[in-house]
Amino acid sequence: MLSERRLEVLRAIVQDYVGTEEPVGSKALTERHNLQVSPATVRNDMAALEEEGYIAQPHTSAGRVPTDKGYRLFVDKLADVKPLSAPERRAIQNFLDGAVDLDDVVGRTVRLLAQLTRQVAVVQYPSLSRSTVRHVELLSLAPARLMLVLITDTGRVEQRLIDCPVPFGETSLAELRARLNGRVAGQRFPEVPRLVADLPDSFDLEERGTVSTVLSSLLETLVEETEERLVIGGTANLTRFGQDFTLTIRPVLEALEEHVVLLRLLGEAKDSGMTVRIGHENAHEGLTSTSVVSVGYGSGDEAVAKLGVVGPTRMDYPGTMGAVRAVARYVGQILAEN
Amino acid sequence: MLSERRLEVLRAIVQDYVGTEEPVGSKALTERHNLQVSPATVRNDMAALEEEGYIAQPHTSAGRVPTDKGYRLFVDKLADVKPLSAPERRAIQNFLDGAVDLDDVVGRTVRLLAQLTRQVAVVQYPSLSRSTVRHVELLSLAPARLMLVLITDTGRVEQRLIDCPVPFGETSLAELRARLNGRVAGQRFPEVPRLVADLPDSFDLEERGTVSTVLSSLLETLVEETEERLVIGGTANLTRFGQDFTLTIRPVLEALEEHVVLLRLLGEAKDSGMTVRIGHENAHEGLTSTSVVSVGYGSGDEAVAKLGVVGPTRMDYPGTMGAVRAVARYVGQILAEN
DNA sequence: CCCTGGCACTCCACGTCACCGAGTGCCAAT
DNA sequence: ATTGGCACTCGGTGACGTGGAGTGCCAGGG
Numbered sequence: 191m192l193s194e195r196r197l198e199v200l201r202a203i204v205q206d207y208v209g210t211e212e213p214v215g216s217k218a219l220t221e222r223h224n225l226q227v228s229p230a231t232v233r234n235d236m237a238a239l240e241e242e243g244y245i246a247q248p249h250t251s252a253g254r255v256p257t258d259k260g261y262r263l264f265v266d267k268l269a270d271v272k273p274l275s276a277p278e279r280r281a282i283q284n285f286l287d288g289a290v291d292l293d294d295v296v297g298r299t300v301r302l303l304a305q306l307t308r309q310v311a312v313v314q315y316p317s318l319s320r321s322t323v324r325h326v327e328l329l330s331l332a333p334a335r336l337m338l339v340l341i342t343d344t345g346r347v348e349q350r351l352i353d354c355p356v357p358f359g360e361t362s363l364a365e366l367r368a369r370l371n372g373r374v375a376g377q378r379f380p381e382v383p384r385l386v387a388d389l390p391d392s393f394d395l396e397e398r399g400t401v402s403t404v405l406s407s408l409l410e411t412l413v414e415e416t417e418e419r420l421v422i423g424g425t426a427n428l429t430r431f432g433q434d435f436t437l438t439i440r441p442v443l444e445a446l447e448e449h450v451v452l453l454r455l456l457g458e459a460k461d462s463g464m465t466v467r468i469g470h471e472n473a474h475e476g477l478t479s480t481s482v483v484s485v486g487y488g489s490g491d492e493a494v495a496k497l498g499v500v501g502p503t504r505m506d507y508p509g510t511m512g513a514v515r516a517v518a519r520y521v522g523q524i525l526a527e528n
Numbered sequence: 529m530l531s532e533r534r535l536e537v538l539r540a541i542v543q544d545y546v547g548t549e550e551p552v553g554s555k556a557l558t559e560r561h562n563l564q565v566s567p568a569t570v571r572n573d574m575a576a577l578e579e580e581g582y583i584a585q586p587h588t589s590a591g592r593v594p595t596d597k598g599y600r601l602f603v604d605k606l607a608d609v610k611p612l613s614a615p616e617r618r619a620i621q622n623f624l625d626g627a628v629d630l631d632d633v634v635g636r637t638v639r640l641l642a643q644l645t646r647q648v649a650v651v652q653y654p655s656l657s658r659s660t661v662r663h664v665e666l667l668s669l670a671p672a673r674l675m676l677v678l679i680t681d682t683g684r685v686e687q688r689l690i691d692c693p694v695p696f697g698e699t700s701l702a703e704l705r706a707r708l709n710g711r712v713a714g715q716r717f718p719e720v721p722r723l724v725a726d727l728p729d730s731f732d733l734e735e736r737g738t739v740s741t742v743l744s745s746l747l748e749t750l751v752e753e754t755e756e757r758l759v760i761g762g763t764a765n766l767t768r769f770g771q772d773f774t775l776t777i778r779p780v781l782e783a784l785e786e787h788v789v790l791l792r793l794l795g796e797a798k799d800s801g802m803t804v805r806i807g808h809e810n811a812h813e814g815l816t817s818t819s820v821v822s823v824g825y826g827s828g829d830e831a832v833a834k835l836g837v838v839g840p841t842r843m844d845y846p847g848t849m850g851a852v853r854a855v856a857r858y859v860g861q862i863l864a865e866n
Numbered sequence: 867c868c869c870t871g872g873c874a875c876t877c878c879a880c881g882t883c884a885c886c887g888a889g890t891g892c893c894a895a896t
Numbered sequence: 897a898t899t900g901g902c903a904c905t906c907g908g909t910g911a912c913g914t915g916g917a918g919t920g921c922c923a924g925g926g
Contacts, residue, residue: 571919
C-alpha cells in the first residue's frame with residue numbers, strides 16, 4: 191500500500207502532466223504544489239511509484255509521466271468529479287432547450303459535449319430494446335409497397351420500406367395496423383416478437399404472406415445494426431493532441447468511423463454510473479492511447495442509451511467526467527419532458 | 529497562348545507531383561515522360577509556365593509545384609475523366625445493391641466513395657425542394673401531441689413533433705390527413721405552401737388553431753436547416769496528407785463539421801455535370817488547400833442532390849472525377865428503382 | 867527561331883558535433 | 897524518514913560543413 195504522501199505525489203504528477211503535456215520532474219513538483227518536502231524526497235517517492243508501475247519515464251533523465259495504471263488509480267481514488275460552473279450549466283440548458291425533436295436533441299448534445307470537453311463526443315440514440323413502442327404505422331405507398339414507421343416513447347422514429355409479395359388492400363391494411371398496435375403499443379420492444387408471433391394466423395390465407403413480410407420487417411429493426419445508432423462530433427479536437435499524427439490520430443479516426451467498434455465500447459460500460467476506460471483497457475487497437483468516459487442517460491432512473499467522450503489518456507478527468515455527467519442529466523430531463 | 533509542348537510539360541508536372549508529392553525538376557521530367565526534348569528546354573518551358581502563374585517553386589533551387597491555376601488548367605484542358613475498371617464498377621454495384629432504405633443508400637454511398645477515392649466523401653440527402661410529396665401522415669401520440677411524418681418520392685422521411693394548442697379529435701385528424709394528402713400528394717415541395725394556404729378556412733373555428741400549427745410545422749421542414757442534410761465519411765483519409773497538421777488538417781475537420789459550410793459549397797456547384805473547385809476557389813478559409821469534386825445525382829435527368837469528395841488540391845483528378853461520376857450514376861439508378 | 871549542352875550558383879536536407887540543462891540515482895548526514 | 901550534495905545521463909538545440917538536386921543563363925548548332 192502506498193503512503194498518503196505518495197498518492198499525493200501521483201496526483202500532483204497527473205495534474206501537472208495534464209496541464210503541461212510535458213514529463214514532470216521532482217523539482218517542479220515541489221515548487222508548484224506545496225508538498226512540504228524536498229525534491230529529493232519526492233524523487234524517492236517517484237522511484238517507488240515507478241517501481242509499482244504507476245508512472246514511467248520516457249527516457250533516463252526525463253521527468254515522469256503517468257501510466258495507464260497511474261491514471262486508473264487517479265480516477266478511482268484521487269479525483270473528484272468536478273461540478274460545472276454556473277455559467278456552464280446555464281449554457282447547457284440554453285443550448286439543449288431549443289431542440290425540436292430527437293434528432294435535434296442528439297445533434298445538439300454531441301456538439302455541446304464536444305465543445306464543453308474540447309474532445310470527441312459520442313452520443314448514442316436511445317436504444318430500441320430499452321424503449322417501449324408508442325405507435326406502429328403502416329402506409330401504402332404503392333399497390334405492393336408499404337412503409338412501416340415505428341415510433342418509440344423516447345421519440346425515436348424508424349422507417350422501413352416493404353415490398354409485398356401481393357398487393358394488399360386498404361381495409362386489410364387498416365385491420366393489420368389496428369391489430370398490430372393493439373398488441374404492441376405501450377409494450378417494451380423485447381416483448382414484440384413474442385406478442386406478434388401468432389398474428390398471421392388470424393388473417394386469410396392469401397394475406398398471410400404479406401402480414402409475415404411486414405412482421406419480419408418489424409423484427410428486423412430490432413437487429414443490432416439498426417437498433418443502435420450513434421452520432422459523433424468534435425473530431426477536429428483530435429488535432430490538439432501530439433503531432434505523431436499518423437501514429438496517433440489516424441487509428442482513432444478510423445476507429446471512430448467504425449460505429450460498431452464504438453457501440454461495443456459503450457456496451458462494455460456499466461449501465462448505471464460513469465465508466466472510465468483508460469488506454470489499453472480499451473480492447474480496440476486504435477484506441478489504446480485514448481480514454482473513454484461514458485455514462486448512461488435516460489428519462490427516468492433507467493438508462494436508455496449512453497453518451498460520452500473520447501480523448502487522450504492524458505485528459506482532465508475530473509472536468510471531463512463533470513461535463514459528461516451534467517450533459518447526461520440534462521438530456522435525460524429533456525427526454526422526460528417529451 | 530501556351531504551346532502544345534508547354535501544356536504537355538504542365539500535365540507531366542501535375543501527374544508527377546500528384547504521384548510523388550515532391551516538387552518535380554526538369555531532369556526527372558524528361559526521364560519519366562518521353563518528352564523528346566532536353567532538360568534545358570523543359571527548364572525554359574517551366575520558366576514560362578511559372579511566369580504565367582501555372583507553377584511555382586517552393587524556394588529557389590527546388591523543383592516546381594502546380595499552383596491552383598495550374599490545376600485548374602489541367603482539369604479544364606488536359607485531363608480526361610478516367611473510367612473505373614470493371615472490378616471497381618462491379619464493387620460499386622454489389623455494395624450499393626444491398627441497401628434497404630434511403631438512410632442505408634446514403635450511408636453506403638458515403639463509405640463507398642471514401643474508400644474508392646481514399647478521400648473524404650460527402651453525400652447530400654435528396655433535397656426536399658426538388659422532390660415531390662408522396663404522403664403526409666398525421667399520428668396522434670397523446671391528446672394534444674401529434675407527429676407529422678413526411679415521405680418523399682425519393683424515399684426521404686422527415687418527422688416532426690407538434691404540440692397542439694387544444695386536443696384534436698380522431699375524426700378531425702382523419703379529415704385533416706385526408707385533405708392534406710389530397711392537396712399535396714404528388715405535388716412538388718415548393719408548391720406546398722401555396723397549396724395548403726387556405727386549408728384552415730375549411731375547418732371549424734376551434735380547430736383552426738391546431739390546423740395552422742400543423743401546417744406551419746409542415747412548412748418548417750422546408751426551411752434550409754432541415755431541408756438539406758448530409759453525411760460525411762472517410763475523414764481518416766485526411767491523415768494521408770502532409771504533416772503540417774494543425775495548419776492543414778484541423779481547419780478542414782472544422783469546416784467539415786460545419787455542415788452549413790459544406791452545403792453552401794455544394795450549392796455553389798453546377799446543378800448538372802461535374803464541378804471541381806480548386807484550392808482558393810473555395811470561399812471557406814479552412815478549405816483553401818483542398819479541392820472539392822462534386823456532381824449532382826438523381827433518379828432521372830434532374831439532380832435531386834449532390835455528392836462529392838474533399839481532398840488536397842494535389843489529388844488524382846481524373847481518377848477522383850471518374851469515381852465520383854460513377855458512384856453518382858449508380859446511386860441514381862438505385863433511387864430510380866424505388 | 868528554337869533547341870541544346872555547359873557552367874556557375876543557390877539552397878535545402880542531412881549528418882556531425884558540442885554544449886546546456888533538467889532530471890535522475892545514490893549516499894552520507896541529520 | 898528526510899535532506900543536501902554530487903556525479904551522471906541523455907534529449908534538445910544551434911553551429912557548421914557537405915552533397916546534391918535544381919535553377920538561370922549563355923553561347924553554339926540545327
